[in-house]
Amino acid sequence: MSHAxxxxxxxxxxxxxLAVNLRAAITGVAPVLADLRTALGLSGVEVSVLxxxxxxxxxxxxxxxxxxxxxxxxETAIAGALTLITGGIALRLVPSAVALFAGTIVAGAGIALGNVLLPAVIKRAFPDRVGPLTGLAMMLMACSGAFAAALAxxxxxxxGWRLALAVWAVPSLIAVVAWGPLARRSAPPEPTRTASVSLLRSPLAWAVATFMGLASLMFYVLMSWLPEIMRDHGVAAGTAGIMMSAMLLIxxxxxxxxxxxxxRLPDQRVLVLAVGGCMVAGVGGxxxxxxxGWVWVVLLGVATxxxxxxxxxxxxLRSPSPAVAARLSGMAQTGGYLLAGFGPLAVGVLRDATGGWTVSLTLLLVLxxxxxxxxxxxxRPGFVRAAAGAPVPAPEPVAVR
Structure with missing residues (x-):
């Protein structure tokens, strides 16, 4: 086999x-919250914050x-991100509420870095495999997250809860070892004007970021509240939980x-319209x-x-280079996840204030x-431009094999 x-x-x-380690450290916590609360004396507010x-x-x-x-x-930044994930998981094993929260922040920081840098590596190392490898990463993240929740x-x-949390340090440590040789071979890229200028002046960059933010908000709101919504409409607790699992499995x-x-498409607008149609039908239903409810759960599973x-x-697809892909990813995920983080809280407050789900669901429908x-x-076809507002016309799409 050649060196290349x-x-x-x-x-x-x-x-x-990397993809395998970008969800498990998060999803493996919720199923053991009751034991964590008892062992560490967490209050209800602290559990909500966690x-x-x-x-x-x-x-x-x-x-x-x-x-x-x-x-x-x-590569070095990714190795560092995986080290943070491993260290954060290890820190959470200390029987202290402070260590639990600190470890969650450290691991969350590592996952955030990995989330952003993953598209840049795909763009640079496999420019003609963007679709399949992005799809593989998405599938691995979903599977590892579901697997961690199921095994917790x-x-x-x-x-005990320490074993349930500690086990996910093993794959992250393996990933650190795997990225070590890649990090030693890498060198910081030469600074370029495209990489150094902010994307904040690009309407296309803002469109991508806003679309990602609202997509994330919809997902986290439904993941947080769908079982409760169905239970309030007379569905048994066990069935409501299965409904949420079905939405995630889809x-x-x-x-x-x-x-x-x-x-493979030169223009992805038809997919956006399909997503919007399924979301309107699901939430409206x-x-x-x-x-x-099962009909709407399936549609919501397709949409989210x-x-x-x-x-x-x-x-x-909207980045002309790996450097721009990393910057656009950072911009989009910063706003997207912050927006998504407050979405479930806002919907819960509206539900408590109105005594039902109609206003909250109507808000989702409007969004x-x-x-x-x-x-x-x-x-729309085009590339973001770091120095100007208008998109650059895109070249003919590369065939994805």
């Missing part, structure tokens, strides 16, 4: 290991990733299919006819399972309009 092929294979293995903190960290630290990549090199309680029963194959299909992978793919509008702008 070996490097490409090693980088691909590294990407797989569940919101990871999403806020994803937004708060995402903006640091492009600067870290420029300063140290992308059995691991807790077998060895998103796993779509996480692969949507990026592959999007990368919950308002008008909650009795046939397609929207975020599509937005993630657009980070690469579909800007999601589609900004999505249509983001999905």
């Amino acid at each position: 092929r070996l490097t490409a294979a090693w980088t691909l293995a590294g990407l797989v290991l 569940t919101t903190l990871p999403v806020l960290c994803l937004g708060a630290f995402a903006s640091l990733a492009p600067a870290a990549a420029r300063r140290f090199g992308t 309680v059995p691991l807790d029963d077998a060895g 998103g796993i194959p779509l996480g692969y299919v949507v990026p592959v299909f999007a990368a 919950l308002i008008a006819a909650p009795g046939i 399972g397609s929207a975020f992978p599509l937005a993630y793919t657009l980070l690469n 579909v309009v800007p999601e589609v509008v900004f999505g249509l702008v983001a999905a």
Whole structure:
């Protein structure tokens, strides 16, 4: 095997290991919250903060990733991100509420950096595989997140909450080892005008960022409140939980299919319209006819399972270079996750204030309009420009094999 092929294979293995570690440290906590609360004496407010903190960290630290990549090199920054994830998981094993929150912040920072830099590595190392590899990453993130949540309680029963949290340090440590050789080979990229100028003046960049933010908000609101919504409409607790699981499971194959299909299209606006149509039908159905909830759950699974992978793919499709992809990813994920972090809280407050879900769901329905509008702008062919507002016409799409 030639040196170039070996490097490409090693980088691909590294990407797989990176994607596997970008959700498990978050999703493995919620199922053992009851034991954490008892063992560490957490209050209800502290538990609420603990569940919101990871999403806020994803937004708060995402903006640091492009600067870290420029300063140290992308591979070194990714190795550092995985080290933070491993260290954060280890810190949470200390039997202290302070250590639990600190470890969550450290791990969240590492995940935020990895989220942002993943598209840049795909763009640079595999420019003709953007669709399939983005889809593979989305599917691996969804699967590892679901796997971590499913194993948390059995691991807790077998060895306590420390074992349930500690086990995810193993794959992250393996990933650190895998990225070590890549980091040693990398050098910080030469500074360029495109990489150094802000994207804040680009309407296309703002469209991509807003579309990602609203897609994330819809997903996290439904993930947080769908079981409660269905229970309040007479669905048994167990069935309501299965409904949420079904919505998430529908998103796993779509996480692969949507990026592959999007990368093959010269114009992704038809996908944005399809996502918007499914979201309107699903949310509107919950308002008008909650009795046939399974129909709306399937539609919402298609909508949420397609929207975020599509937005993630657009980070690469609208970037003329890996450096711009990293900056656009940082910009979009900073705003997106911060917005998503406050979405479930706002919906819960509205529900408590009104005594029902109609106003909250109507708000989601209204937010579909800007999601589609900004999505249509983001999905038009073109590249963002760091120094000016107008998009650059895109070249003919590269065939994805």
